[in-house]
Amino acid sequence: EVQLVEAGGGLVQPGGSLRLSCAASGFTFSSCVMTWVRQAPGKGLEWVSTISAGGGSTYYADSVKGRFTVSRDNSKNTLHLQMNSLRAEDTAVYYCAKRSGVHGYMDVWGKGTTVTVSS
Amino acid sequence: EIVLTQSPATLSLSPGERATLSCRASQSVTSYLAWYQQKPGQAPRLLIYAASNRATGIPARFSGSGSGTDFTLTISSLEPEDFAVYYCQQRSNWPLTFGGGTKVEIK
Numbered sequence: 405e406v407q408l409v410e411a412g413g414g415l416v417q418p419g420g421s422l423r424l425s426c427a428a429s430g431f432t433f434s435s436c437v438m439t440w441v442r443q444a445p446g447k448g449l450e451w452v453s454t455i456s457a458g459g460g461s462t463y464y465a466d467s468v469k470g471r472f473t474v475s476r477d478n479s480k481n482t483l484h485l486q487m488n489s490l491r492a493e494d495t496a497v498y499y500c501a502k503r504s505g506v507h508g509y510m511d512v513w514g515k516g517t518t519v520t521v522s523s
Numbered sequence: 524e525i526v527l528t529q530s531p532a533t534l535s536l537s538p539g540e541r542a543t544l545s546c547r548a549s550q551s552v553t554s555y556l557a558w559y560q561q562k563p564g565q566a567p568r569l570l571i572y573a574a575s576n577r578a579t580g581i582p583a584r585f586s587g588s589g590s591g592t593d594f595t596l597t598i599s600s601l602e603p604e605d606f607a608v609y610y611c612q613q614r615s616n617w618p619l620t621f622g623g624g625t626k627v628e629i630k
Binding site for chain 2: 448
C-alpha cells in the first residue's frame with residue numbers, strides 16, 4: 405500500500421524551530437518529487453515547498469523562504485521540513501504529498517501533522 | 524503568482540442534483556490544472572488532473588473541463604459522500620497555487 409506518514413508536529417513558541425518528517429512506503433520514493441502543503445485552521449490549502457527526486461532542486465513559497473528547508477533521505481525513504489524562526493501564521497496542518505510520475509499532480513497525501521506556534 | 528479564483532464559495536444542493544464549480548486563473552495555465560476534494564479532518568484527494576482526466580478510482584460522475592483561464596468541475600448527480608470542499612490547483616508556474624475552495628453543502 406502506498407503510504408505517507410507525517411510526524412514531528414507540536415506546540416512551539418514564536419521564533420522557535422521544529423523539524424517535520426514524512427515516512428514513505430509502498431512506492432519508489434527516490435524516483436518521486438515530493439511536496440509539503442499546509443492548511444491553517446479553517447483556511448484553504450497553501451503550497452509550502454517542493455523537492456526534486458534526487459534532492460538537488462528545491463522550491464519554496466515566498467512566505468517561508470529563508471526560514472524553512474526541505475530535504476530528503478532516499479536511503480531511508482524520508483522527507484523532512486526544517487522550520488526555523490516560526491511565526492504564529494505558520495500554525496497549520498502540514499501535509500506531505502507525492503507527485504505522480506505519470507501526470508505530475510499530487511496523487512498521494514499523508515494525513516498531516518499539526519504545528520501550533522504560540523506563546 | 525497565478526491567482527486561482529473559485530466560485531461560488533458555497534454551493535447548497537440536494538443529493539441527486541448537478542453541481543457545477545468554477546475556477547478562474549489570473550493568467551493562462553493551459554491545461555495544468557487539478558481538482559481536489561477534501562472532507563473534514565481528512566487530507567485532500569486528487570479527483571481530476573490535467574483539467575479533464577479522472578484520477579485512479581474516481582467515479583465517472585466527476586468530470587472536468589476547460590483550458591487557459593476558465594475551468595469547471597461538474598458532479599453530475601450528487602451522492603451523500605460528495606458533500607465536501609473542492610479546491611483547484613495549478614502547476615503551470617511556480618509558485619504552485621490553490622484556489623480558495625468551494626464548499627458543497629447539503630441543502
